[in-house]
Amino acid sequence: MSDLRVENLQLNFGAVQALDGISFDVAEGEFFCLLGPSASGKTSTLRAISGLESLTAGSVHFAGGDVTEAPVQGRGMSMIFQTFALYPHLSVEANLAHPLRRDGVASSEVKKRVGEVAELLRVTHTLKRKPGTLSGGEQQRVAIGRAIVRRPKLLLLDEPLTNLDAKLRHDMRAEFKRLHRELGMTMLYATPDQLEALTMGERVGVIRDGKVVAIGPPRDLYQAPSDTYVAQMVGSPPINFLQTKASSDNQVTLPFLDQPLIAPGAKSGQPVTLGLRPHDIALASSGGAPLRFNAKIHLTEPLGDVTVIDVAAQEAQMKMVLREEVAAKYSVGDAIEIAFDPTDIHIFDQASGARLGAGAQS
Ligand SMILES: Nc1ncnc2c1ncn2[C@@H]1O[C@H](COP(=O)(O)OP(=O)(O)O)[C@@H](O)[C@H]1O
Ligand SMILES: [Mg+2]
Structure with a gap:
């Protein structure tokens, strides 16, 4: 009631x-x-x-x-x-x-x-x-x-x-x-x-x-x-946003990925915002997450039990979170291979901000 x-x-x-x-x-x-x-x-x-x-x-x-x-x-x-x-x-x-x-x-x-x-x-x-x-x-x-x-x-x-x-x-x-x-x-x-x-x-x-x-x-x-x-009000550290355009209907490409992503609802040429939460980015070596890419570490922010790591993949900047004992092996300037699951990608229309859906592997 x-x-x-x-x-x-x-x-x-x-x-x-x-x-x-x-x-x-x-x-x-x-x-x-x-x-x-x-x-x-x-x-x-x-x-x-x-x-x-x-x-x-x-x-x-x-x-x-x-x-x-x-x-x-x-x-x-x-x-x-x-x-x-x-x-x-x-x-x-x-x-x-x-x-x-x-x-x-x-x-x-x-x-x-x-x-x-x-x-x-x-x-x-x-x-x-x-x-x-x-x-x-x-x-x-x-x-x-x-x-x-x-x-x-x-x-x-x-x-x-x-x-x-x-x-x-x-x-x-x-x-x-x-x-x-x-x-x-x-x-x-x-x-x-x-x-x-x-x-x-x-x-x-x-x-x-x-x-x-x-x-x-x-x-x-x-x-x-x-x-x-x-998306940015909920979750900490805040969700990473990547701005791009749909390369064709239901599909986006990102410069640092060697394969396109399925983006349900996106129309060819439509500006879209992709959201990826720091907690949904993993080390490629930990297995599991299918999409891999190379990045470089810009900044590390130890918070005690976890460390927030700022990485750059070509032009794209994003934050990820690693357990402290894992993060301790890395320093600023290091190359790092990271990975995510395309179903963890949130797809939004760039103009209105409205959610279109979740990503998928092509
Ligand atoms: N007594 C008031 N006189 C004039 N403007 C006010 C007054 N109280 C609130 N506002 C305005 O109304 C809006 C909402 O304020 P408020 O409800 O206090 O927001 P919040 O609690 O989320 O910070 C703000 O732009 C604020 O400046
Ligand atoms: Mg108030």
Whole structure:
């Protein structure tokens, strides 16, 4: 059952069109991520859903009713912002209690609920302290606690990890999954970080210039991106793009390959973009992948367990990923024979960016 359904959200700030027809729905209990770069309309979407912005057009349906005109407080939603926005002069306990006291909840009940939420978020040891004495991660947990203490049916999260350091972000991703599991709450999570969206989202909506341009489970977006925008938003390091033209109907040639590729749907002479993910490029010596070519190493970027290697094959530049112990055998300037499977090639129309299909061996 769909818990939240937004249709054709339009929102203008003067001449700026922040939302240009946002539509998607989120199932009850689902963890849904909105993924898009800065200024694509993520915050505006969440604010519109929570009732903080009045829409130019469109509707918001939630828990079986139309809430487009409903007041913010009555919607049964709660929002967590990128900045933690805790009250600095109040103790953690008072911060957590605040939304309940505002609702007039009885003191004994407030104490019980604050205790439960503090346990859940593992901040019980900080209850008597002021937010300023807490670490960034603890502050964010308190902010989450404050958002869920009223037991909202929908939690809206706006880049809640952006201001935390890398290690904490990693821990908090696992934490959000745990919370989602334990609370069974519907979650709508906005982020510019594909790693967050792909690791946490049961489904991901990719947002571009105030529109949702693709929706699907992470695996589908990764394996069959609907256009070049989605292809480069999903996957790290980003997908390699090679620009070429179809040499004849359903066929492309690449200067560094000695045989053409089957490119279903490409018309003779049509400019096409070929996409090949760094993880889909292998060493020719590892066997398996049928199309081989020679390249030269330009740059190596060790990341610990893996190394990203920039290679050039004639004019074409691309990145590949090797396990660290394999990469250690290579240096900048070395020749390298690499290989890929033509079915891992994504073919897009260059002009529109739309996906035409996957490659095949000729
Ligand atoms: N209060 C505002 N006044 C004017 N323009 C705004 C306001 N809020 C957002 N915008 C504009 O709307 C667009 C979408 O912004 P936003 O929803 O904040 O994107 P995101 O959260 O994805 O970074 C941007 O171009 C932004 O500059
Ligand atoms: Mg934002």
